Amino acid sequence: MSGCGVYSFTGTNLSPDIKTFSVLNFTMGTAGGPSDLPQRLTEDLKEYFQRNTSLVSQPGGGDLVLEGSITGYDVTPAAPTANDQAGLNRLNVTVQVRYTNAKDETKNFDQSFTYYADFPQDQTLNQNEARLLPTIRENLVQQIFNKSAADW
Numbered sequence: 001m002s003g004c005g006v007y008s009f010t011g012t013n014l015s016p017d018i019k020t021f022s023v024l025n026f027t028m029g030t031a032g033g034p035s036d037l038p039q040r041l042t043e044d045l046k047e048y049f050q051r052n053t054s055l056v057s058q059p060g061g062g063d064l065v066l067e068g069s070i071t072g073y074d075v076t077p078a079a080p081t082a083n084d085q086a087g088l089n090r091l092n093v094t095v096q097v098r099y100t101n102a103k104d105e106t107k108n109f110d111q112s113f114t115y116y117a118d119f120p121q122d123q124t125l126n127q128n129e130a131r132l133l134p135t136i137r138e139n140l141v142q143q144i145f146n147k148s149a150a151d152w
Helices: 037-052 125-148
Strands: 020-023 064-080 086-101 109-120
Touching: 020 037, 037 064, 037 125, 064 109, 064 125, 086 125, 109 125
Parallel strands: 020 064
Antiparallel strands: 064 086, 086 109
16 A cells, blocks of 8 residues: 555654654743753653654754744733732743744744743742643643644
8 A cells, every 4th residue: 555645643744755853952032940941842842753753853954943942931920819919820931933844834933832830829939840840841842743743
C-alpha cells in the first residue's frame, strides 16, 4: 500500500516531505522569572516534538524552525473576594514564537502564547514558582505544538 499527501500521527498534520525540526534557544525578553526558564522551555519543546513526531531534531536549519522569547512574566490578582482583596494570585507567562515551515511558508506564524496558574494570596511567588512553572511550560508547549505541527 502506498499513499500520498498529508499524514497524521498523534494529532499532527505534517506533509511527508517534512523530515527535520529545529528549536532555536529561546531568550528572556522581560524582567522577572527564573534565569533558566528560556532554556527549560527550549528543551521541553524539543522533547515534545521528539516524543510526538517522527521528525529528527537538528541544531538549526530544520524543515520546521521554532524560535522565540519570553515576553511576559507577571503576577496579577485573581478571584476577588467580598472585601475587594484578591483571593488568589495568578502567575502569567507569555511567549512570543516565530515558526517557519521551509516546505510551506503559508504555515509560518509569529504569535504570542500565554498560560497561567493560580496560587494562594497569602503565599509568595517564591513559595509557588517551582510548583507552578512545570505546568505552565507544559501547557505553553502544547499550545505551540498544536499551532505548528497539528495546525489547529
